[in-house]
Structures are given as structure tokens and as C-alpha cells.
Amino acid sequence: MMGSGLTKEAQNECVFCYENMLPGDRICQLACHPKHKFHEACYDSFSTHFEANGYPFLCPLCRAPVDKSKVTRHVMAKPGAALTAAEENEKAMAYEMSLMNNAKHMGVNDAL
Ligand SMILES: [Zn+2]
Ligand SMILES: [Zn+2]
Numbered sequence: 001m002m003g004s005g006l007t008k009e010a011q012n013e014c015v016f017c018y019e020n021m022l023p024g025d026r027i028c029q030l031a032c033h034p035k036h037k038f039h040e041a042c043y044d045s046f047s048t049h050f051e052a053n054g055y056p057f058l059c060p061l062c063r064a065p066v067d068k069s070k071v072t073r074h075v076m077a078k079p080g081a082a083l084t085a086a087e088e089n090e091k092a093m094a095y096e097m098s099l100m101n102n103a104k105h106m107g108v109n110d111a112l
Contacts, residue, residue: 014038014039015038015060015061016038016039016042016043016046017039017042019039021037021038021039021076022076023077023078023079024075024076024078025039025075025076026040026041026073026075026076027039027040027073027074027075027076028040028043028044028072028073029071029073029074030059030064030066030070030071031066031067031070031071031072032059032061032064033061033062035061036059036061036062038060040073043071046060047066047068074088
């Protein structure tokens with residue numbers, strides 16, 4: 001074979017275990033970038049390991065400090081599972097709403 005280039009898509013690869021993240025896998029997504037996501041189990045074991053040693057856990061892709069409160073956990077949608085995608089959307093919207101409610105609760109005024 002002439003071409004020795006890698007043909008695999010790297011964007012779905014978990015940098016901890018080098019396995020692809022597949023539909024149905026549990027995923028942790030960091031707030032630093034939409035594509036900075038990893039297997040939940042990999043993320044959990046590494047972040048726990050770092051913290052146990054007293055080190056801050058940085059995103060392995062961009063070195064941004066990881067804000068644990070902004071890490072979102074979800075199950076990777078199966079291809080063609082439109083219902084699941086819609087449900088994810090609905091959950092995201094509910095989350096946005098709760099943020100808005102929190103903002104109001106804290107006395108932030110909407111300039112309408
Ligand atoms: Zn992994
Ligand atoms: Zn990142």
C-alpha cells in the first residue's frame with residue numbers, strides 16, 4: 001500500500017484511552033470547547049487521580065482549567081435517533097431556562 005496516512009477520524013477519539021467514543025457511550029463534555037469531550041469513566045478516573053495528588057485538572061486538549069460545575073454528562077446519541085436528539089435539545093433548553101430563572105432570582109434585570 002502506498003498511502004500510509006491515517007484514515008480514522010480523530011475528533012471522536014478519547015485522548016485518555018485512544019478509543020473512539022461510540023453511540024451509547026457515556027460522555028463528559030468540558031465547557032472550554034464543544035469538541036473537548038471524553039469517556040465519562042476516563043474523565044472521572046483521571047480528574048480524581050489529579051485531585052488526589054493536589055493538582056488542578058486541566059483540559060488535556062487545550063490546557064484550560066476544568067470547571068467541574070460546567071462539565072456536562074450525557075450519553076452519546078445513536079445515529080438516526082432523532083427522538084433522542086430532540087430530547088437532548090429539550091434538556092438543553094430546560095437548562096437555559098433554569099439559568100435565566102437563576103439570573104432573575106439573583107436580581108439581574110433584563111433590559112427589555
Ligand atoms: Zn476513554
Ligand atoms: Zn479544552
